[in-house]
Amino acid sequence: MLESYLPILVFLIMGAFFGVAPIVMGRLIAPHRPDSEKLSPYECGFEAFEDSRMKFDVRYYLVAILFIIFDLEIAFLFPWAVVLKEIGMFGFLAMSVFLGILVIGFIYEWNKGALEWE
């Protein structure tokens, strides 16, 4: 069973290689003369004027949680699509009810304006 994951292992190794190799090459080949000014944190060329641990707007949280809910919804669709022929009409109706209930939520969030950023 593990043999079937050999291609994935090859992909992992190659992916890690292509990610690490440019960093290592940049470190080895490029000139490396740091001073305190170069190493100090900056934003857009001037000194940072606030702490990086600032508060996010709560709207980002709303977008993230709505994304998670519909992400979970499509996670339920995958096994359903694979066995749709076997479970037949009953399975189709079960998924229709499932999607119907979530469409209520979708209409609600659309009408509430939760999808608009302004």
Place this chain on the structure above:
Amino acid sequence: MGIEEFLFFVFAAILVFAALMVVTIRNPVFAVLFLVLAFFTSAGLWLMLEAEFLAITLVLVYVGAVMVLFMFVVMMLDINLAPLKEGFIRYLPVGVLVGVIIAVEIVLVVGAKNFGLDKVVDPVGHEAGYSNTKELGRVLYTEYVYPFEIASVILLVAIIAAISLTLRKGRQTKYVKPEQQVFVRKEDRLRIVKMDAVKKQSAAEEE
């Protein structure tokens, strides 16, 4: 020791290490990143149990979406570590008491008496064409259709709760709508007031 057993111990060791770091590390951002590592390694363990769909779902949903949310929450809380450590000694007895009670309860419920190795059937290897996703789909939408529909209701509740908790009334920023701005006419902005010419009276003339 076979290669599968070796891989299991590697994954298990990384998982336990990552889980320990999640609860012990000081920086909450690093704790979230260690939680990502824990999810990845448990996905690896599930792959070895031939539960491929669950493994991919764990990576997609938890690593891809839930951890993003955790990051937002960590960023939003604006955690300052110094006040968190205040009163550590004072609350220590209560904390230890609650922790011990929870640990005893967990051991009583999920201890070796109920979940020992003799209670669990050994997982058997499957033939080449076996599909975990198909097995899951066969029972999820037929036998467990009621819990499946309940899941959608729970998701609906989550949508409505998130919107009603976080959505603010009205607009936060003010701007002109471009389509109105283009079609603005002189009459909308400018009012010409007709009035007779009046000579301004200076203070010297009044005297």
